[in-house]
Amino acid sequence: MSQQAFQDYYPDNLAVCYGCGRLNEHGLHIRSFWDGDESVCTFLPGPHHMAIPGYAYGGLIASLIDCHSTGTAMAAAYRAEGRDMDTLPPRRFLTASLHVDYLAPTPIDTVLELRGRVREIKGRKVSVAVTLSADGSLCARGDVVTVQMPPDWMEKLKLKGSRGPGVKGSSEKLPDSDLS
Amino acid sequence: MSQQAFQDYYPDNLAVCYGCGRLNEHGLHIRSFWDGDESVCTFLPGPHHMAIPGYAYGGLIASLIDCHSTGTAMAAAYRAEGRDMDTLPPRRFLTASLHVDYLAPTPIDTVLELRGRVREIKGRKVSVAVTLSADGSLCARGDVVTVQMPPDWMEKLKLKGSRGPGVKGSSEKLPDSDLS
Numbered sequence: 001m002s003q004q005a006f007q008d009y010y011p012d013n014l015a016v017c018y019g020c021g022r023l024n025e026h027g028l029h030i031r032s033f034w035d036g037d038e039s040v041c042t043f044l045p046g047p048h049h050m051a052i053p054g055y056a057y058g059g060l061i062a063s064l065i066d067c068h069s070t071g072t073a074m075a076a077a078y079r080a081e082g083r084d085m086d087t088l089p090p091r092r093f094l095t096a097s098l099h100v101d102y103l104a105p106t107p108i109d110t111v112l113e114l115r116g117r118v119r120e121i122k123g124r125k126v127s128v129a130v131t132l133s134a135d136g137s138l139c140a141r142g143d144v145v146t147v148q149m150p151p152d153w154m155e156k157l158k159l160k161g162s163r164g165p166g167v168k169g170s171s172e173k174l175p176d177s178d179l180s
Numbered sequence: 181m182s183q184q185a186f187q188d189y190y191p192d193n194l195a196v197c198y199g200c201g202r203l204n205e206h207g208l209h210i211r212s213f214w215d216g217d218e219s220v221c222t223f224l225p226g227p228h229h230m231a232i233p234g235y236a237y238g239g240l241i242a243s244l245i246d247c248h249s250t251g252t253a254m255a256a257a258y259r260a261e262g263r264d265m266d267t268l269p270p271r272r273f274l275t276a277s278l279h280v281d282y283l284a285p286t287p288i289d290t291v292l293e294l295r296g297r298v299r300e301i302k303g304r305k306v307s308v309a310v311t312l313s314a315d316g317s318l319c320a321r322g323d324v325v326t327v328q329m330p331p332d333w334m335e336k337l338k339l340k341g342s343r344g345p346g347v348k349g350s351s352e353k354l355p356d357s358d359l360s
Contacts (some may be wrong), residue, residue, distance in 0.1 A: 013233065018240065026226075028239075048204060053198045054191045058199070062199065062242035063242065153232075
């Protein structure tokens with residue numbers, strides 16, 4: 001497993017996500033890595049992330065599956081292009097659809113392991129299947145369709161490079177690009 | 181619209197969810213109400229809830245749809261039983277599956293409105309369809325299958341009544357009840 005997470009390669013101005021942005025001070029800091037053909041992410045919930053006493057809330061599980069999948073999609077896109085994640089142009093993926101099956105209560109006091117597998121790369125879309133386990137027991141299964149961020153958004157967000165300057169303010173509206 | 185939210189009727193020891201528990205100090209405090217046959221919830225994201233500058237992250241949207249749906253399911257169960265939400269026995273729903281279609285970027289600097297509609301009540305299952313809009317524009321659509329918390333879990337969680345005592349600690353393991 002590499003020491004650099006996929007999310008470490010996000011350009012600064014696209015590394016602010018609450019789920020996976022390394023620059024979001026309040027966020028979850030989800031980190032994903034290759035482990036052969038699978039992507040893996042481990043996460044220890046906080047005690048406040050509960051649904052009912054002792055068990056994680058569904059929104060956390062959805063967030064982990066979501067952000068692990070967009071990270072996996074980015075890494076898979078680089079792999080498919082045969083280049084490293086620190087090369088230009090950068091790639092960044094957004095979620096078009098998210099499906100989660102909650103199979104068993106997810107304990108909150110142990111490390112959760114997510115494993116992603118790329119189902120399909122088709123044009124700008126990358127589909128990822130994810131399992132979430134605790135202590136070796138499967139707790140949830142996810143299917144996520146991600147889509148590469150459109151070039152006009154990258155432009156609008158003033159993306160200048162793989163370590164570009166942060167975007168000041170958030171008042172500019174993104175173009176109405178089709179997400180799907 | 182009533183001033184009491186659905187979530188205000190959750191028994192204390194089941195009112196700790198990060199998404200919708202009124203007793204979770206760190207949580208989102210999602211609150212849902214009837215508006216005729218629809219359930220409605222409004223939520224103003226925090227600035228840290230971003231995905232990319234100016235827009236909400238997918239996990240927040242999934243959390244809002246999830247918790248608004250479990251609340252709606254509970255309220256719908258009471259309606260179907262022809263009784264008020266402050267009567268015993270209490271009802272509480274968990275998520276079996278969650279599907280979200282992200283249709284357009286969701287702005288972070290405005291109040292989001294979720295509207296839920298009960299699709300089906302079948303035994304212990306309640307299915308809910310949700311829309312999420314910002315400034316009148318549809319941003320996401322959700323479909324959630326919820327299931328009533330099994331009686332053995334209620335027992336295990338020491339639920340004594342609609343304002344029962346809190347559960348101490350989280351080391352007790354829930355029975356392996358079938359969620360689906």
